[in-house]
Amino acid sequence: MWCQWVKSYLLKNRSFWSVKILSDPSWVWRKILGLRNDLIHHIGYKVGNGQNTFLWFDNWHPLGPLKERFGDRVINDAGSLAQAKVASIIDDRTWRWPVCQTWELDEIKANVQGNLTNIEDKAIWLASSDGCFSIQSAWNLWRTQHPKVQWSKLLWFKHHIPRISTIVWMAIHNRLNTLNRLAIFGVRDNSRKGIEWALPTSVIKFGNFLQVDGGSVVCELSVVSSIIGCVSVV
Structure with missing residues (x-):
């Protein structure tokens, strides 16, 4: 229920990775947004129909988040909206990229992999072998690990x-x-x-x-x- 409320009233169809921290957010929301730089490379997305994955902000591409890698200019060069979904470049389970006019777009297009399907996109927790989030995997990701003691x-x-x-x-x-x-x-x-x-x-x-x-x-x-x-x- 809380997640649905966040999507409706805080994100408002915007990418979680792009929303700005307002001047008076709740303590919890401010802390969550403050962790984005630590989280973004540990959450991946398996694209199906592209309806739930943000083209430029989410970590779905083999090169990583495209805006983070290439900056704002690549969005303008592609003639795309900043909050566009991956579905905007998919037509009948086929990639339909805009005409490539820059080397950045050529590189993005050349590195796309995988077959498209009609199933929903899926978020993947990259810190675990099965792709599912767990407290243990998150703890092992951030903690400083030392050799196991004999006792x-x-x-x-x-x-x-x-x-x-x-x-x-x-x-x-x-x-x-x-x-x-x-x-x-x-x-x-x-x-x-x-x-x-x-x-x-x-x-x-x-x-x-x-x-x-x-x-x-x-x-x-x-x-x-x-x-x-x-x-x-x-």
């Missing part, structure tokens, strides 16, 4: 307890708000007793897939008890 299966497995896994993860990275860490920021609380515990390589081994580098921190007893015996109190 990942200890924390993130099918029946893990999120609270326990988070505490152990923070402990491995020495990020718990333990007394020695709080002291770095000048926070001291002598009313609580802390105990020191270590994560030596010789002690922390789970099966054949985990070895944690040694190191010790000062930790409150209540925190240690939450780590279900994964620590060695010294």
Whole structure:
């Protein structure tokens, strides 16, 4: 329903990639429009009848979005409208390009591929192998990826307890708000007793897939008890 409202009241038959950001848009709409430069090359279009694909703005051509590649002049040279659809150059499932008077139009025409059909155009999410959008594929696209650590299966497995896994993860990275860490920021609380515990390589081994580098921190007893015996109190 929200998508239909956007098409009717915000886009108004204009390309999503061409609409301008107004002076008083909603926070959500402004953020979505602000992501266009990051998204445009990850959303492709498979042309069928060309009725739903914008000729100059959408990423349907092998050369990419045509206006982005060749600029506004190519639209004027083609005698076309800026918001024209791909259907405007299709006649009975055959390409009907305008008379090519510039090298840009010649290049566009020469690189067109694919057979035309009467089915509707289809948007394709290029970041996934099946062309379907998923949160996982979007996350993997933008996140900074690092090598998988050996102890990942200890924390993130099918029946893990999120609270326990988070505490152990923070402990491995020495990020718990333990007394020695709080002291770095000048926070001291002598009313609580802390105990020191270590994560030596010789002690922390789970099966054949985990070895944690040694190191010790000062930790409150209540925190240690939450780590279900994964620590060695010294």
